[in-house]
Amino acid sequence: MQVIDHLANIKDAGEGTAVALGNFDGVHLGHRDIFRTLVRRARELGVRSLVYTFDPHPLKVLAPERAPLLLNTAEEKVRLIAASNIDILACIPFSVALASCEAEDFVRDVLVGQLHIRALVIGYDFAFGRDRRGTGDFLRAQGEIYGFSVDVLQPVGMDGQPYSSSRVRELLAEGRVEAIPSLLGRHYTLAGKVVGGEKRGRTLGFPTANISTEKEQLPAAGVYAVIVRHKNTDYQGLVNIGCRPTYGPGATTIEVYLLDFSGDIYADELRLYFVARLREEKIFADSDALIAAIRQDVALGRELLKDAKIIQYQEYLSEDNTCAR
Structure with a gap:
């Protein structure tokens, strides 16, 4: 897996990419479902799979008092994403300027202009850009304009509870480590x-x-x-x-x-x-x-x-x- 911190360093994106957007803290079973769908779409299209994420976590920049303690170190996150057969991990430095980027500009300049996107995969609760306007509905509309497909995956989980990093943190705060493998797929x-x-x-x-x-x-x-x-x-x-x-x-x-x-x-x-x-x-x-x-x-x-x-x-x-x- 190629790991980059700037899109100028990307290789072989000219023929197109399938992209997943998200923070992916914890790399839990819900995230793995996103990665499986991403790899499948990339193989169907004959393009490279790319996970686009951020470092540090956006809340550490925008609202440090509300920023969560991370479930993985940066090294662990890279290894776990690589294990899902992803071709490229773009771990982009997060900044206030990036947070204020208009969603339309990000789609046009980054997803289309630099990544030549052919397919996008996101979770049901993902949103980005100024005022979090980059929702699933917005991205589907942009896909119609620019010619890329959009998969918005619905929550997956067990016992009526979606897999989530917040739930993992709750269990850890309670000391219930024996319940963690059912959410992470690992100890x-x-x-x-x-x-x-x-x-x-x-x-x-x-x-x-x-x-x-x-x-x-x-x-x-x-x-x-x-x-x-x-x-x-x-x-x-x-x-x-x-x-x-x-x-x-x-x-x-x-x-x-x-x-x-x-x-x-x-x-x-x-x-x-x-x-x-x-x-x-x-x-x-x-x-x-x-x-x-x-x-x-x-x-x-x-x-x-x-x-x-x-x-x-x-x-x-x-x-x-x-x-x-």
Whole structure:
């Protein structure tokens, strides 16, 4: 997949493109439906598929106080979109000037003038341009003028709830990580480097690794059963997310305990896949009470993880069964 941050860098667009427009935060199952439709349209027309998205998220520029915490890092978003067999990802810097662009100008100058669009695919709730005039109805009318088709995909979901990034954030805020694969098609995951900590875990008999991550949206504070990937090997583990209130207030930390592992992993990268929440964060009377609780966590974690496997992003259009994690 070609990744560009400016349309001047695009290759081979002269024969036309099929385009999907959106923010695609989370790359959830609804987004994947858009990508499947996009790839199908591109193959039918014999053109390249292109996903047009923005960095940073528009609200981070227009209304930072309302901007959501993102579900994926920039690197994760690229890998997940690439796994859907997209030919080109245009990740365009977002600005106030871009937000004020008239919808008609964007269609004429960008979609038609630069991308030579033959087909457009958007979600039911997508709108763009000044005053968000670039709605599905507007784009269908523009397609009639300029000769491109427009697919406006209706909401898809389960149990009457559409797949949405907002719903994923709600579940994470509640600590309900076990419900996430039904929306994302994969376990919620974060990666980070092992950094120095206060080494309290060693004194308790449970040495932990402190993780520094670029992931914005963390699950709610608490203890979770996780699968931990280290250098292409998977381990069962527990992770505590929170401020360790037993020892007084402090900054939020991510502390991972690998079951049945010993070795030096300082400065290494770990990737955590969240399987289930064991409990919320608690204050314990003393170290003995904390140790007893950790032992219970380990026993429950082993039980929950004994048959657990990482649920990966799988794109069913892929001829070689491409995955992204």
